[in-house]
Amino acid sequence: MRELLKNWKVLFLIIVMLFAVLIIFVNGLKFGLDFSGGTQFLIHLSKPVNPDELALITSVVSKRLDWTGLKDTKVSTFGSDFILVQVAESDPKNVERIELLLKKQGKFEATLDGNILFTGTELKQIFKDPQKGYGFMPEGDAYKWTLPFLLSDAGARSFTEKTFHKCTIGFDPQTNQKTYDCEKTYFFIDRPLDSVIVLSIDQFNYDKELYLKGNRLASIPEKTKIDELKKNASVPFIVFDQNLSAEQKEELLSLLELHPNALVPSTVDLKIIDDLNSIGFNVKKIEPEKDIPWTWTAAGAKEVISLSEDVTNLNPYKERIEDATVYSELLIRGYGADQKDAMQRLSDLTIILESGSLPISVESISRETVSATLGREFLNTALIMGLVSLLIVALVLYVRYRQLSLTLPMMMTAVCEVVLTLGFASLIKWNLDLASIAGILTVVGTGVNDQIVITDELLKKETETETSFVNRIKRAFFIIFTAAATVIATMLPLIIFSSGMGKLVGFAITTIVGLLAGVIVTRPAYSEIAKYLLSHKK
Secondary structure (H helix, E strand, C coil): CHHHHCCHHHHHHHHHHHHHHHHHHHHCCEECHHHHCEEEEEEEECCCCCHHHHHHHHHHHHHHHHCCCCCCEEEEEECCCEEEEEECCCCHHHHHHHHHHHHCCCCEEEEECCEEEEEHHHEEEECCCHHHCCEEEEECCEEEEEEEEEECHHHHHHHHHHHCCCEEEEEECCCCEEEEEECEEEEEECCCCCEEEEEEHHHHHHHHHHHHHCEHHHCECCCCCHHHHHHHHCCCEEEECCCCCHHHHHHHHHHCCCCCEEEEECCCCHHHHHHHHHHCCEEEEECCCCCCCHHHHHCCEEEEEECCCCCCCECCECCCHHHCCCCCEEEEEEEECCHHHHHHHHHHHHHHHHHCCCCCCEEEEEEEEECCCCHHHHHHHHHHHHHHHHHHHHHHHHHHHCCHHHHHHHHHHHHHHHHHHHHHHHHCCCEECHHHHHHHHHHHHHHHHHHHHHHHHHCCCCCCCHHHHHHHHHHHHHHHHHHHHHHHHHHHHHHHHCCCCHHHHHHHHHHHHHHHHHHHHHHHHHHHHHHHHHHHHC
16 A cells, blocks of 8 residues: 555645645635525616627626636526626625626727727737736835737727827927927727716816826826816716706707717706706716716726827837838726725726627616525535435446445545546636536546546456556556547637637536546546556456
């Protein structure tokens, strides 16, 4: 037995098993909707859509919430203008974050002087490589995050042409160097082009002061002007004194057809809301955020970035736009109050940009708690059924080989594969649902089959030497590796090309993780154990 424990493959299995058990003990296991319940969201779209658009919306929502299929989300449609979403999450902060992600249409736009530089559809790739700047780092009393991205050829050309020479060149006599005063670009998500912004003069002046003061956490630089926001948002502003004047009501009436929604602060007087309703507007109240201009939130603004002289082709100087350097790799940056906040902001923006935008906006969203449909009792029942299944498999193996010394290691190896897969699930906070448990059992079945291949090869000729044992194990592992490679090659397209089809992706990941755990850890160890037992018996 000591000889067996000194074998590096067996020792590796023991170490990995201890590590998996430790992870499960520290992190625990997370269970999905079927076992622990969660939260249900009902999304009401702004208008009914056709089946193709509904399928696109379902795909985007699924991808936005859980492209891996490991968090146990369920997205379904109800009629032609409702989306039902169930997630295995009950923590209030996480539920609030999910609701904010679901509310957004996700329409990304970059503007300059009111002209669109590029949109989210022209973002060819999000770089998640720290070497290109993706990530966050401390800066002063906050954390700065950056998100680099690649523009399509058309988007890069549009950006280059519209930013060409958008800096005023000056001269600093003290340093004898050129100075550049560059214009600012504005980034928006869900710019409310179908709306009119209605606010009081007091709110307008308060916002004006906040813009001049700036807010680093909101990505608003100092000395930003509210008129610049108005120009880039391209959304009509109606600023009233005490009440809406007759002229303003006439102007609102002329805007109604193209801008049927009126965005107002949640603190606005009820008479203003009644006047807007009487004109025919759909009034939407928007809560002000502390130290952030209300108009910034209402307009969907996310960041203001000054152009640089190199991007505008002034340093080095390019006289003709035809000779301009085309910049396709750009970045979005921002700040978080702490490391967790910066990581959250970066993650949310990445999710929205990668998942794409919905074809129409979200009218409203409601949520309620979902109780477990099966609960812990069913989990206990499933565990008992799994143990019974293992006993039946053990009985079949014993009948096949008539050797308890071989049957026990085969079953122990199967249990090890379950523990390793659960350890991986605990490590990545994978929500276990019925489908994932079924996938784990399927992988265990594949593992037992591979162990049978190994055992049969070793039992072919008991009179052969130890060298022949090695050769037969090589033959067995050639079959095992070939089968595993075939399955993995089959599963990879589901992960790469099935974005938004969470359950398929989750099943593929379950299968691949189980196969790798078996091929790399458990099955090599079992081959050594079986070889040891048979050689000593001989």
